[in-house]
Amino acid sequence: MSAPETSSTPGEPAVKPTGLRGWRRFRAAPSGSIQGFLVGGLALVLAVIEGLHWLVWSDGSGASLLGSLVRMGLTLLVFAWLAGRALAPIRQLGDRLQGQASAVDDDASPRELQPVTEVVHRLLRQQRDAVDQQSRFLADASHQLRTPFAVLRTQLQGALSGQLEVRETLPKMLATVDRSSQLVRQLLSQAKVDQLVGNAHWQDVDLEAVAREVCLEFAPLLARKRLDFSLESVPVNLRTDPWLAGELLRNLMSNAIHHSAKGSAMGMVLRVLPGQSELLVWDHGGGIDETLRARLFEPFQSAAGGTGIGLGLSICRQIAQSMQAEVELFNRVQDGQVIGVDAVVRWPHAPVAVAGPVPAHPTVPLPVAWDRQP
């Protein structure tokens, strides 16, 4: 009696559970196929039962009680032993996971366990990434928070000892506190972006509605600087998280307002172009130095002499990437002069437009036909 041969693939231990021979093969490679082992084991059991039958009938005593009990006992023992052996790879996998999670080797696992080990690997990788991310965040946060606290302490000590004029120092301390608050807000925003991007629970988001909401939120700041603001938009639908979309827009708006001169013009344009959708936040705040442009998307990098925290654009890029979009900054040139910056987010594969006629060609022209300087 023989069991069918199982096929083997390169890199996997060959298992040929042909009766006892199959069993020996499995013993030699315990990390082989459980299925092969069971088939081999079954063949062994049947062989034993057949042998017992032969013994019982050959001694002429018929189906005696003793013979039945012996058969049953032996069968149970063999099955119990086989089950133990068959489950051994799972126990070994458990031991390895408990001992050293990173040492789980896919090749050493039986074929049937490979989907499980792959999932475990993926979960471990995600967990490791999350822990690394948190560690980096904590290191960055503590480093960045030390600086304003050091400044605050110096200002306070100087004022207390009389070396600094209290009337002059207090407003500076208030500015330091405001800057620290902004830093904490951005660090928390960064942490929330990491969490939401990691969770990837996307939903349909009406980007035009988000844009309106964000612009209304910034209205007091626009009014304070007396900015001549305009929003020009068409309906655009995205598959993302509404808070992430809002945070992307908030950061771009905040940057544009921060760099705009009082009374100047700025605006937001949301439009659908052939094959892509585009969000543009434009300002008249002067240009960006070419050497600095790429670096601005790195965490804690801000323009020379700038008062920004340096996290906003890094957060924007991370959010844009989570939407398969690109975010770039361009100097806008008019009559040979750099007059401002366009912050542009592009979704290369046009998101599905929601209710309302959305033309394939731009319906919202740029405020002026500007050239962009890459």
Place this chain on the structure above:
Amino acid sequence: MNVLLVEDDLELCVSLSRVLSSRGFQVVCCSNGLEGLAFARRHSFDAVILDLGLPGIDGLELLQRLRDGNGSVPVLVVTARGAVGERVQGLEAGADDYLSKPFDVEELAARLKALVRRSHGVEELRCATLRIEPGSGLVFRGALPLDISGREFALLKALMSRPGQAVAKEDLHRAVFGQEVPVSPDAVEVLVHRLRKRIQGSGAALITLRGLGYFLVDEAASDGAASA
């Protein structure tokens, strides 16, 4: 004006009490949620300043229990939890206003006063020297009554009812015309243009956010903030 301050940070309690006292508020401090709830129930306050992270019971629970017991005192939630979702949660639990930490003390005092005025039902709408008298509904620029039409009044009231906020054009349209179909699609713009002329010299400026809405600002206040 009697105010109950429920805040577990003693330093903040002491500093805030002093600052508010100098602005005419009588402040009672509580550093525990249960104690704060008991105080709010037993005594009559004009307003409550409530922190959310409290020992004893959480600020949100305090608020819910206060409202469940028909406590109608206006509550201003002041907390480090500043996310929009958490604000909504606070407002749904019965808060009347919400301020994120760190906050500007001037803003806190202004919001407290507005809350109390609103709760007493005698809220006088003001922006710079413009004011709308609650009883008569008359509009004044300084001491002089302003001659404006009914629709201009509706527009001005809608803008002044939301101080510090821009009002979407659609909302203004609803406030002025209701369900009525206007003669011109640019009716709101025309009214805004007329209203701008009427309020000239009042110190209030009506700012246009194209494609979005309008914003009535106190020029002196926003200039100060911009230069700060």
